[in-house]
Every structure is written in C-alpha cells, then in structure tokens.
Amino acid sequence: MNHYVPMPQSFYEQPTLQLAQALLGCLLVKETEEGVASGYIVETEAYMGPADRAAHSFGNRRTKRTEIMFGKAGSVYTYTMHTHILVNVVSSDVGSPEAILIRAVEPFEGTSLMENRRPGRSRKEWTNGPGKLTKALGIQMNDYGHHFTASPLTICEGWEQDSFHISSGPRIGIENTGEARDYPWRYWVEGNSYLSKMRSPTT
DNA sequence: GTCTAGATGGCCT
C-alpha cells in the first residue's frame, strides 16, 4: 500500500469548515486482516463544538465519548448510532472540541471486500451513507482514538482539488437541535453519484 | 441502577 500517501499532520490543523471541504476528494483507507478497502470522500459535515447544538460537544460537554474531540486534530472519533458506526475526523486545536463527520465515500480499492460486507446491495449503496461506509470499509469502534496519519485507518491524497466542484447546505438528521439545523455545514462533491440520500426532505 | 434519545439503515405498506 505504498502508493497511498497519508495527509500530513499540518493538513488537519486548518480551520474546521475549511478542513471539511479539504477532506472532499481525499482517500479514506482502512486496512484489515482481510485486506485493504478504500474510497474517496465525497460528503462531509462539520460539527463546531461548544456553540453547535447538534454537536456532541455542545456546551463544552466533556465525557468519555467526546473526550477525543478535545484531542489532537486528525484523531479518529467513532460513534455508535443504533446498529451502526459513524466515523469523524477530529479538528481544531487541542481543547477545542470540533469534528467532521464523513457521510459518504466513492468506492476505490477493495471493492470485492465491500461487496461481501454489503451483500445484496448495488455498488452505489455500499458507501452512500455514514453508517454504510463504515460497514463497507470495516471501520469499527476500536478505531476510536487512533490517528488518521497512521494505519490501520488513514486519510490519503486523492483527487486534485480543482477537478471537482464543492456544494454546501444544511446538515442531515439533526431536526431537533433548534437553530443549529440550518447551519450550512454539510459539504459534498457536486454531481457525485455516491452521495447520501436525504432523510427528511422537509425544507 | 434505570430510563431515554439518538449525526441511521432497512424493510414494510
């Protein structure tokens, strides 16, 4: 897997909203005993810490779960949602609990592995949602606390930043968070066919 | 210790 070039630590130290866009087109790579699976990030959502009602770290809530959000930029924050695992990239300075949720990727390497992990689904449905992509790539709760610059879970150079167009809009699945639901902190690669689908199309 | 809600997905109608 030497052809993968992990993004340097400095990459993660840019402002969160900027990083959320910079992550688009990057390659998310997961190594397991079964092999390597990877996909290009095509959709992200920023969670802005203390001031963001939708963030787990709203009001500077510091618990066992959110602890990693206070840590170093580029750390892995995994979270269990019902029966699914979601994966986030911790951003901002130590002590500033911000993170970016990876909502969708486009399959690249290890497609047969993904197919096995997502039996009976069409290629598009392997990774077009935050819970789906973790399953397809084999991301688990024990990835919590690792860092994206080191295996087994890394973010590497992917597409050229000027080879696609970025769109932004409100986040998804946070209807009960007051004014926070309207913040346009979701970013995606315009026109990509592996984007997650809207949960509640209500304006 | 007990109760509840949730950054979802899949299956049913």
Add this chain to the structure above:
DNA sequence: GGCCATCTAGACA
C-alpha cells in the same frame, strides 16, 4: 412515508 431494530452514552435517582 412510516416503523423498528439494537445499544451506548448521558442524565437522573
């Protein structure tokens, strides 16, 4: 469009 699986962190007693 609606319902439910399944489970953990967080709040409260």
